[in-house]
Structure formats: C-alpha cells, structure tokens
Amino acid sequence: MSRLIPYPFVSFLLLVMWLMLTRFSLGHVVLGGALALVAGRAVAALQPARPRLRRWRLMPKLFWMIFTDIIRSNIAVAWLILTNGRHGQRKSGFVLIPLKLRDPNALALLACILTATPGTAWLEYDSDEGMLTLHVFDLLDDEQWRHIVQNRYEALLMEIFE
Amino acid sequence: MSHLETIPVWLAVLIAFFVVLGSTLVLLGALGFARLASFYDRIHAPTLGTSWGTAGIIIASMLMASYLEGRAVIHELVIGIFVMLTVPVTLILLGRAALHRDRTENSPLLPEHVLTAHRKKVQAEAEAAAEAEARAEAEPEQKLPVEDAAEDAAEGRNETGAPS
Amino acid sequence: MSALIITVALGYAQIALATAGILVGTRLLKGPRAQDRVLGLDTLYITAMLLFLVTGMRLGSMFFFEAAMVMGVIGFVATVALAKFLFRGEVIE
Known part of the structure; x- marks a missing residue:
C-alpha cells in the first residue's frame, strides 16, 4: 500500500483537481487516478518531510479562524487605504517574534496564513534562533502582535502538528 | 445577452454583489499599491485583491x-486554491529579497x-569562521606528516605490490 | 431585469479591474526599485487573470477560464524566478 501509493493525500487531491477541471465520468476517474498515482511516485522521489498531524479535529477550528481573520483584516486594510491611513496617523513597522514552533510543515502553514492575511507580511525566519521578522501594516503595539502570533496561531499549530 | 435573462433576480443580485465586492477590493488594493510610500507598506496592498478580491x-x-449549465461547476475553485497557495509564496520570497537587499x-x-x-548574527558567523580558519591553520603541522606517512605507505604498497 | 443587473455589475467590474491594472502599471513603470517592479508584475498578472474571468462571465465563454488559469501559473513561475534573481543576481545556480 505505502509502496504503491506513497502519498495518498497528494494523489487524492490531484484526482479531485483533475475531476474538477474536466467532467465527471468513469474514463476521467481512471485517467486522473493513473496520473495521480504516477505523480505520487514523483513526489516520493523528492522526499518531502511527511507531516504528522496529531489532532485532525482542530483543523476546522484553524480554518474557521483564518476565514474570519481574513475577512476582518480585509475590511481593516481597505478602510485604512480609503481613509489614507487614518489621515496620516497610521504607522507600519517591523516586529521580531521568537517562535517555539519547529515543524517545517507547520512553519510553512504559519507563513502562508500570516502573508495571505492582509496587514501582516512574513519577511524572514531565522531557523537557528527561531526568530521571525514580521512586517505589520498598522502597528499600534509590538507586544499585541507578539501575543496574537504566539498565542492565537502558534499555540494552535503546535497542538495540531507537534 | 439572452443567456442571462433566464437567471432569477435573487441570484442575479447575489452574483452582482460578489462581482462588485471582488472587483472593488482589487481596485482598492491597486490604489494602495500605487499610493503607499514604502515598499514594505506596498507589499500588503495586493493581498486585498488576492484574498477576498479573487474569492468574490x-x-x-x-x-x-x-x-x-444546470450542474455544479466548481473548476474555478482550482484557480482560487492556486492563488491562495502561490501568492503567499511569491510575497514571502519578495519580502526576503527586499530585506536582503536593504x-x-x-x-x-x-x-x-x-x-x-x-x-x-553575521558577526557571530564571521567569528566562528575565523576560529575555524585559525584551527585549520594550526592543524596542518600535525596533519601533514600523517598525510605524508599515508602517501609513503600507499607508494610503498604500490612498489611492493607491482612486482608481484 | 436580471440580465440588466448582471450586465451592469460585470461592466463595473471590468472598468474597476482595468483601472486597477493601470494603477499597478504606473507603479510598475515608476519603480523606484526592482522589488517594486517585480511585485507590480505579480499584481498585474493577477489583475489581468481576474479581468479574463469577468470577461468570460460576460461573454459566457469557457475559453477565458483556460486562459486565466494559464496566466496564473505563468505569473507565479515568473515572479518566483524574478524574486530569486533579486536575491542573488543569478537565476540558475
């Protein structure tokens, strides 16, 4: 099983994508399935770090949090652009945040979440010291952002991945 | 525009709402991108268009x-997922490159x-490199005789091995 | 009635996206630095992709969807290569 389908989740996603791009029919299931298996073998050749998900049940909570946060920060950033940054009062800045998270998959997910959310941009992560350089569009308080990243996202990701 | 007339009004209003929401967010993102003063501010503006702008x-x-079409057409989701996954990657790469250059x-x-x-960090790395260099400079005196001995041994083996 | 609502909304979207493309294009030309131009190119790709999607909706044609997808893929690869170039000054190491 694991030799024939090394990455079942990747293969499954590829099959779903194939079916989304074409019409659902038996022929496309067979063709897409064959392609997904071959692509799964190709992924195995790259030997990526296999993610170990400890707690699947927290994933919906994470996605709901991302969903609401993206809507909220969309409104906030759109308002800041419209009002010209509270009429020149807005200050952006860099925040250095020490992270305890070490799992590479979890870090990649955290980077994608923080960058996809308007208002925060992941600039650099130093893997030796675990120090993240984050740029915040509307920086009122450094400590508040450290608190948000460490307690809101990092704690949940650590619970899921580690 | 005859194919549009069959759509019920409530659905038309819903479609219009999402289209207007999405395109307005893209426009606001572009406005911010053109008007903001520094690069690190500007890197935030396109995410408006790539998150809910694209989604709408x-x-x-x-x-x-x-x-x-009378069936669930969801192939647009592929574009949505693709944008959601690739835009953070490009923005992180660009942010790092800008930070590096600055x-x-x-x-x-x-x-x-x-x-x-x-x-x-750079200083610590330079110190570590200097230390390693100093150690490498101190070591050859002990190392060279060993290498010579090994070479001698190898040559000796060849010399003794060749005739037999 | 519904055709009117959708046509007006799509017309607005086309104008908004085209304006967005022009705004991004001015930044692309103005710079001032290389990273601004690369970010501008990436944003321009995505704006054009969305414009293609909206145009496809208006004309009821599937071909615009395919074009939009190809545009998204090419935009991603181009931006990653350019960002890599900014980092080191070489694309292929």
Missing part, C-alpha cells in the same frame, strides 16, 4: 456557470533593531 469573483463565476545597503527604511539582530 470566483464565487460569482461559480454561481453563474452552475446555474446556466540590509546589504544599510537602508534607512529598516529600523535599528532589525539591522542589529542581523549584524550580531
């Missing part, structure tokens, strides 16, 4: 295609604490 237009396109120039855009944290 894709939802509207899915609703309309699904109604007109650091090597000691740009005034970067505050002192970002520069000093990096300078300390």
Whole structure:
C-alpha cells in the first residue's frame, strides 16, 4: 500500500483537481487516478518531510479562524487605504517574534496564513534562533502582535502538528 | 445577452454583489499599491485583491456557470486554491529579497533593531569562521606528516605490490 | 431585469479591474526599485487573470477560464524566478 501509493493525500487531491477541471465520468476517474498515482511516485522521489498531524479535529477550528481573520483584516486594510491611513496617523513597522514552533510543515502553514492575511507580511525566519521578522501594516503595539502570533496561531499549530 | 435573462433576480443580485465586492477590493488594493510610500507598506496592498478580491469573483463565476449549465461547476475553485497557495509564496520570497537587499545597503527604511539582530548574527558567523580558519591553520603541522606517512605507505604498497 | 443587473455589475467590474491594472502599471513603470517592479508584475498578472474571468462571465465563454488559469501559473513561475534573481543576481545556480 505505502509502496504503491506513497502519498495518498497528494494523489487524492490531484484526482479531485483533475475531476474538477474536466467532467465527471468513469474514463476521467481512471485517467486522473493513473496520473495521480504516477505523480505520487514523483513526489516520493523528492522526499518531502511527511507531516504528522496529531489532532485532525482542530483543523476546522484553524480554518474557521483564518476565514474570519481574513475577512476582518480585509475590511481593516481597505478602510485604512480609503481613509489614507487614518489621515496620516497610521504607522507600519517591523516586529521580531521568537517562535517555539519547529515543524517545517507547520512553519510553512504559519507563513502562508500570516502573508495571505492582509496587514501582516512574513519577511524572514531565522531557523537557528527561531526568530521571525514580521512586517505589520498598522502597528499600534509590538507586544499585541507578539501575543496574537504566539498565542492565537502558534499555540494552535503546535497542538495540531507537534 | 439572452443567456442571462433566464437567471432569477435573487441570484442575479447575489452574483452582482460578489462581482462588485471582488472587483472593488482589487481596485482598492491597486490604489494602495500605487499610493503607499514604502515598499514594505506596498507589499500588503495586493493581498486585498488576492484574498477576498479573487474569492468574490470566483464565487460569482461559480454561481453563474452552475446555474446556466444546470450542474455544479466548481473548476474555478482550482484557480482560487492556486492563488491562495502561490501568492503567499511569491510575497514571502519578495519580502526576503527586499530585506536582503536593504540590509546589504544599510537602508534607512529598516529600523535599528532589525539591522542589529542581523549584524550580531553575521558577526557571530564571521567569528566562528575565523576560529575555524585559525584551527585549520594550526592543524596542518600535525596533519601533514600523517598525510605524508599515508602517501609513503600507499607508494610503498604500490612498489611492493607491482612486482608481484 | 436580471440580465440588466448582471450586465451592469460585470461592466463595473471590468472598468474597476482595468483601472486597477493601470494603477499597478504606473507603479510598475515608476519603480523606484526592482522589488517594486517585480511585485507590480505579480499584481498585474493577477489583475489581468481576474479581468479574463469577468470577461468570460460576460461573454459566457469557457475559453477565458483556460486562459486565466494559464496566466496564473505563468505569473507565479515568473515572479518566483524574478524574486530569486533579486536575491542573488543569478537565476540558475
């Protein structure tokens, strides 16, 4: 099983994508399935770090949090652009945040979440010291952002991945 | 525009809402991108268009295609997922590249604490490299005789091995 | 009635996206630095992709969807290569 389908989740996603791009029919299931298996073998050749998900049940909570946060920060950033940054009062800045998270998959997910959310941009992560350089569009308080990243996202990701 | 007339009014209003929402967010993002003063501010503006800007237009396109074709058309989701996954990657790469370039120039855009944290690290690395170099310089005196002996031994083996 | 609502909304979207493309294009030309131009190119790709999607909705054609997808893929690869170039000054190491 694991030799024939090394990455079942990747293969499954590829099959779903194939079916989304074409019409659902038996022929496309067979063709897409064959392609997904071959692509799964190709992924195995790259030997990526296999993610170990400890707690699947927290994933919906994470996605709901991302969903609401993206809507909220969309409104906030759109308002800041419209009002010209509270009429020149807005200050952006860099925040250095020490992270305890070490799992590479979890870090990649955290980077994608923080960058996809308007208002925060992941600039650099130093893997030796675990120090993240984050740029915040509307920086009122450094400590508040450290608190948000460490307690809101990092704690949940650590619970899921580690 | 005859194919549009079959859509019920409530669905038309919903589609129009998502299209207008999405395109307005893209426009606001572009406005911010053109008007903001520094690069690190500008990097935030396009995410408006790539998060809910793209999502709005894709939802509207899915609703309309699904109604007109009479089946669930969800292939727009592929574009949505693709944009959601790739835009952070490009933005992180660009952010790192900009930070790297500004650091090597000691740009005034970067505050002192970002520069000093990096300078300390570079200094520590340089010290470690110098230490390693010093150790490598001290070592050859002990190392060379060993290598010579090994070479002698190898030559000796060849000499003794060749005739037999 | 519904055709009117959708046509007006799509017309507005086309104008908004085209304006967005022009705004991004001015930044692309103005710079001032290389990273601004690369970010501008990436944003321009995505704006054009969305414009294609909206145009496809208006004309009821599937071909615009395919074009939009190809545009998204090419935009991603181009931006990653350019960002890599900014980092080191070489694309292929």
